Amino acid sequence: MNKRKVTSSDVAERAGVSQAAVSMILNKKYNVSFSKETVQRVENAAEELGYELPKRKTRREVRREKLLVVLCPNLTNPYYVMLLQGIESRATEQGFGLFVCNTQRDLELEERYLKMMPGLNPQGVIYACNPSRCFMHLVEELSGKIPFAIINNQNEKLDVDAVELDNAKLGRLMAKHLLELGHKNVAYIAPPLTVRQKQRSKRVEGFLKEFKDAGLGENVIIKAADEQIDKDIPGIDSEYRIGYDLTKELLREHKNLTAIAGLNDMIAFGILDALYDEKYKVPGDISVMGCDNTLFAKMHKVYLTTIEHFVIYKGMDACDIIMKKMNTRMKRYAEIEPVSIYHVEYEPRIVVRGTTSYPHSKKRKINTRK
Incomplete structure (x- = not known):
């Protein structure tokens, strides 16, 4: 006994x-x-x-907690929430916990989080956007010790595993849809187009190129928000306000627009509200489209034409890349550890709903207000 x-x-x-x-x-x-x-x-x-003290866990045992870190530029845009949903669903399946770092597009915060990585010692790190260029050397250095996956703009050359997004292609798809409907005088509303946010510029460039190829490049109005907006802490309605405020400016400055595109769905929601407030009919007077196919775009009262590029699946894929890298490091079949770079890309698709249509042949009569 x-x-x-x-x-x-x-x-x-x-x-x-x-x-x-x-x-x-x-x-x-x-x-x-x-x-x-x-x-x-x-x-x-x-x-x-004959009592014996329980053995303490060694430092090595304590840090074996299965943890993934996700660096996000903000949590106010549903796009990033969708990415996190994809990452979390796959991480939970594999028994991993998530530690989310919201950088708020602040360089000091981003650097601080990166320098925390050796101490946290996660099993993997996922960047929900391109790392800031000034920290790429640090990211590449850390990726030699911790598996990294970046959900990035395809045009950036990175020696790190990536789930790629061709932002120029998204812009071209948006433009093609409007051109096929016969729109010739259009506007494109975007957040600040800074060097740091190159993915935004790529989407705008793709849109503009398609119109230039059709001989209508001069008919496109690019309306970008002031750079200061990126320096402020983002509010829950920051991108919505960009769409709303810049649309009001456009309507004062240009009377012949037949379509306005937003860089993302949140901006498009602001565009819609500004048009409704100014008594414009959508799509009767002006067509509107966004990009990302977020949840709210599908709601019947909105029913926004947008671009689907499978955001949730990208989050899952980023997580899968981390798992593959971990397995590679644990199971060696050769004396030298293999170096493999994974790249995954989805083909975007247009989702046509109720906010785009053919332009009216006759100009809308503008009500003069006293």
């Missing part, structure tokens, strides 16, 4: 003290004072009963 293992409760009962006191005395916690008599009594009780 197996002898019952002696516990700290048994020692506490024998010594006539609390279980907490036993733990502190036997673990030599000197921040709490006990009388010599109490210490002696506990140590004698432990020796008489």
